Amino acid sequence: METITMSDVALIGIDLGKHSFHLHGQDKIGREVFRRKSSRQQMMRFFGNLPACTVVMEACAGSHFIARELMALGHQAKLISPQFVRPFVKSNKNDFVDAEAICEAASRSSMRFVTPRTEAQQTLSVLHRMRESLVRDRTKTANQMHGFLLEFGVSLPKGLAVMRRLPGVLSERPLPVRLSLLLQRLHAHFDYLDKQIRELDKEVAGQLASDDLGSRLLTIPCIGPITASLLAAEIGDGRQYGCSRDFAASVGLVPRQYSTGGKARLLGISKRGDKRLRQLLVQCARVYLQRLEHQRGALADWVRALRSRRHSNVVACALANKLARIAWSIAANHTQFEAGPDASAA
Template structure:
């Protein structure tokens, strides 16, 4: 066990399959552990590289592995899949992880700290409540339509539902169901408002998130999501690498000497891409009040391109700016023109 150079772990909820290799790439052993047994085994190993797929529980395990003195590396699952030989099973997956980790051009996912995990959980929980609130509102609108009542679109009309139910002539059983839905809607609405305040306070306290909010039209939600995923930005060589990782660069389909660029690739985390595109749309909506080099660049694009193309280009630019802020520990600078305006 002291000759282990790379230990690859196929993570599970209760069982963990480990594949160990020496520095020449020769298999030393493969074993199955429960969580406690894996911890004891890793504690007895000399410092080595421990590789895992970036899946559920991977960031916690990476923190735990680092605390034991090992070097933890995470690989995106879709980059491991080509290295699975023949039939798929847990030991074959662990061997494929080990094989992928030895590739010199392999891209790794940086392990998240607990602060980054907290920001990510906070935003995912808020998104879940927002979706549930919208779904509940739609159920209320649909149920009322079944009894001949058509409310105005949106959430505001639902606030007066209690008064409407008192005056309505349909059966008590239908009223009871609608009151239940209304109570659930009010609960979700309060949860969303509470989480909004929590996101604002967390973003203000986080160093990177607060610096990202110096970017135009980037608020607490977008900045906290980017801070949770970007970290220090060292996993990317440049801003284009980060932008490409979330699918904001053109998809290429070239052959020979013919270069063909298509629409944006839409790869990676769709949530980050969605937020940056929303920020870009808001920026275009308020372009008349924007000053500085970024505003001048957007106006030049609008003179020759459709607004949807400009939105994607601006979202790409914002992603690169976000990486520069994270990697160089700076803030957004709109230029002297914006300062004098």
């Protein structure tokens, strides 16, 4: 019987957990070499003593950090989207079967992998998620104040501006003293959230000032600091995408297909990838459509021609797709957006 040693390990699949990790190792021809369950510290000691090999994990919470740690130890770390691993799970599911399925998926030559993020990219992602959460809380607080006042016959205009000057509005209305005190506490919470959001906006603006890619992405029409910052974190150097369409597809801005029998059938956009980034790109596209009469250049001419024969929602999604492709081109080719010689300064 042939003896297999740890030096024969060529590929390792890891089923990630919070405290325990399940490893499945294979040699170059796909034979199982070992299976083991270990803690985080035991796993890192194991890889520190193991010859360089390829390590594959699902792209999930904590995977980017582990990938960076493994690459620092000399291993090649790869991440796979969980949806591509699921078809390779055999019969009954358990952690070791999942680790084996990860190895099986990684062995496919056509498999698509996720590029591990750097610390800076992950930190920027945390900033954006914090800001998004604060914005939701601020909107919820403002809606609460609107609803409470409406129950006492006070109808205020829409928008956050009136919320910022609420104390002056309350002083002009005959309201119960207890209600006024409660609304003041709620307004203090609103002011706190508003201040936190403004501080995070300043951090994003400061980060863009020192980021070459983010500054170049700001040259795209109707792309603001928040969208440019998130695009810069998502695209990186653009090398993980083969072309601009691949990036647009990763954001979920290309049509889904349900084609069979040689008949092509295109559906709505796939809505894959980063939901927040897709939402921002569509919002930027809608702003561009609102200011279309002020826009010049090839992009504006293309949008006008499309708008003449398609619904505005279809045009917005198509323009968002185009903006994503332009952003990838700027990142991959180290250029900036040029609308043309007759484009307006705005």
